[in-house]
Amino acid sequence: MRIACEYAPSAASTAIGFFVKTGARDETTSLMGVSHFLEHMMFKGTDTRSAQEVDLAFDSLGAEHNAFTSGEMTAFWGACMPEVLGDVHDVLTDILRPALRQEDFDAEKSVILEEIAMYDDQPFWVLYEKALETYFEHQSIGHRVLGTNDTINAMKRDELAGYFEHRYSADNTIVALAGNVDFDSMVARIENSCSSWATTNVKREYPPVTRTTGELRVPIPNLNQQYIMMLMPSTPFDDERKYAASAVSSILGGGDGSRFHFALVDSGLAEQAATGVDSHDGYGEQIAWAMCKHENGEQVVDIMRAEMQNIANALTQDDLDRVIAKAATESAIRSERPAGSMRRLGSMLTTNGTYLSLEEELHKIESLTLSDLQSAIEAFPWEPHFVAMTDHNT
Numbered sequence: 001m002r003i004a005c006e007y008a009p010s011a012a013s014t015a016i017g018f019f020v021k022t023g024a025r026d027e028t029t030s031l032m033g034v035s036h037f038l039e040h041m042m043f044k045g046t047d048t049r050s051a052q053e054v055d056l057a058f059d060s061l062g063a064e065h066n067a068f069t070s071g072e073m074t075a076f077w078g079a080c081m082p083e084v085l086g087d088v089h090d091v092l093t094d095i096l097r098p099a100l101r102q103e104d105f106d107a108e109k110s111v112i113l114e115e116i117a118m119y120d121d122q123p124f125w126v127l128y129e130k131a132l133e134t135y136f137e138h139q140s141i142g143h144r145v146l147g148t149n150d151t152i153n154a155m156k157r158d159e160l161a162g163y164f165e166h167r168y169s170a171d172n173t174i175v176a177l178a179g180n181v182d183f184d185s186m187v188a189r190i191e192n193s194c195s196s197w198a199t200t201n202v203k204r205e206y207p208p209v210t211r212t213t214g215e216l217r218v219p220i221p222n223l224n225q226q227y228i229m230m231l232m233p234s235t236p237f238d239d240e241r242k243y244a245a246s247a248v249s250s251i252l253g254g255g256d257g258s259r260f261h262f263a264l265v266d267s268g269l270a271e272q273a274a275t276g277v278d279s280h281d282g283y284g285e286q287i288a289w290a291m292c293k294h295e296n297g298e299q300v301v302d303i304m305r306a307e308m309q310n311i312a313n314a315l316t317q318d319d320l321d322r323v324i325a326k327a328a329t330e331s332a333i334r335s336e337r338p339a340g341s342m343r344r345l346g347s348m349l350t351t352n353g354t355y356l357s358l359e360e361e362l363h364k365i366e367s368l369t370l371s372d373l374q375s376a377i378e379a380f381p382w383e384p385h386f387v388a389m390t391d392h393n394t
Contacts, residue, residue, distance in 0.1 A: 001170040001194055003187055004349055005177040006341045006357075014085045014179035015342035016186075017077030018092055019350040021174075022167040024071040024143040026204060033147015034155065034163050036069040037112060041160070042076060042095045043067075044104040049094060051104070057091045064339065065092075069145055072281055073350045079339035082180045086189050093193040100164065105157040113153070116146050123220050123390055124291070127227045130218050131388035135231050137212050141283065170197035176346030179338025209283045216388040223392040225271070226297040227289070230304065230384035234277050234284035235376075238352045242279045243364050244376035245286070249275045250326065251319045251373075252311050252382065253288060259307045259314070260290075269296050269303070275382075281351050286382060294392060301387070308382035315370055327365045331358055 023035050045051045058065045063080040065088070076096060078088040119125045129144050136142030147155075175190055177183070211233065235242040253260035253275030264273040270292035278285045288308065292300045334340045335358050349355060 001173050001175065001190070001197070002349065003175045003177070003190060004345055004355065005181055005183050005186075006179075006338075006345055007181055007183060008179050008338065008341070011179040011338050012081075013079060013338050014082045014181050015077065015079040015177070015338040016085060016089055016092065017075055017176045017342050017346045018096055019073055019075045019174045019176060019346035020168055021073055021172050021204065021350050022202075023069060023073050024145045025140045026167065027140060027143055027163075029140070029143070030151065031155065031159060031163060032143045032151040033112070033145070034160055035074050036145050036147065037108070037152070037155065037160060038164055038168075039067050039069045039074055039076075040108050040112060041100055041104065042098050044108060045099050045101070046094050046097060047099055049091075054091065054095055058088070061087050061091075063088045071141060071143065071145060073347065075343070075346060075350075077339070077342060077346075079337075079342070082182075085181065085186065089186065089189055090193065093190075096168065097197075098164075100157065100161050102157050105160065109152060109155075112146065113149060116149060116152070119146065123223055123225075124227050124289075126220060127218050127229055127388055127390055131216060131229050131231065131386070134216050134388070135212050135386045136209070139207070139210065141209065141280070165198070166200055167202055169200040169202055170194060171199045172202050173197075174346055174349050176342045176349065178341035178345060204281070206282050211385050213385050214387075216386070217391040218388060219391045219393075221392060223294075223390055225291050226294045226392070227291050227390045228297065228301060228304070229388045230288040230308075231386045231388075232286045232380070232382065232384050234286040234380045235279050236282050236284045237279040238354065239279070239284070240364070241372075241376045241379060242277065242284065243361075244368055244372040245279075245284075245380055246277045247320065247323045247327075247365070247368055248311060248315075248373050248376055248382075249277045249286065250323045251315065252307065254323075254326075257322060259311065260288075260304070263303050263307055264290060264292075264300060270300050273300070273304070275308075284380075286380060288382070288384070297389065301389075305384070308384075311382055312374060312377045315373055317370060320368060320370060320373065324366050324368070328362060331362045334358065 273290040
């Protein structure tokens, strides 16, 4: 087990998170959604605590706590005052060895199916999931984090338990600490709690990534707006060009001062229009999306394509200066709370195992040149491989 800490003795609070390198991409298709299901089961009780006692334990310590599952990882964390960090750790390590009772498993199925139904009522989410599973057809990186009605209904408690035993091992877990932490004391406490955790030598698989090209229409009847999404390759997480690619994305569709905002939102053609860079473990994607009236759909698509095609020739130093100023502000805000530092630290180490301080990361952004941005565009052009949009006529 790897333990890391960003020590800030002047901080008023502390935070701890357990990050397990397992997510939707590590699941078989038949067990799609099992990582997220396990996230739920961690809060259903242990051999020493009931589900209610788990919630009361965090509340009695005055701790914020939560968990999340993504395609890359599953994480469980707590933020609290320094004097109770050890107690929060004790609760977290307890729930990370859950009872996985059959009756809890059966009851939680209904909760997850309700969660799937809730997201099925959100048109953008429906488009996003369908787009990814088509774009990454027959590949686990296109798996739905929540799973599907079919996979959740068919899932067995013993299958979930087997997945847990294989992937929730000491050597597949990183503990991230931040804030006003007595590091040596916490290492000793973690060692005492987790020394019995098995080592399984589990490894993530990295098959070649293939991408579907073309267009997809997703029928969602009775929509009052059209949703549009465009996908294209970008930088993986460990590629230094991700900073330049993200800077280009910010200029293109990163807010009120972006090209998309002036061409689409400010002009009244679209309610929302934005871009982003998702850098993952071993691969990355550039995404452009918009939401508009149906009658504006074709025009919005044409303008999105034109803005992306022209971005290489339209970059200015003023654009880059704004990106750098924005990044500095965002970095300062992220670093103000240990909980944010902890999540950044754990996510970074879980994704590629390499540490970079917030100051070092900001320096990389501040050192960007227009030539760097041009090189990123040349390597990862904003030319959509795949376009998906909702169809309200079906």
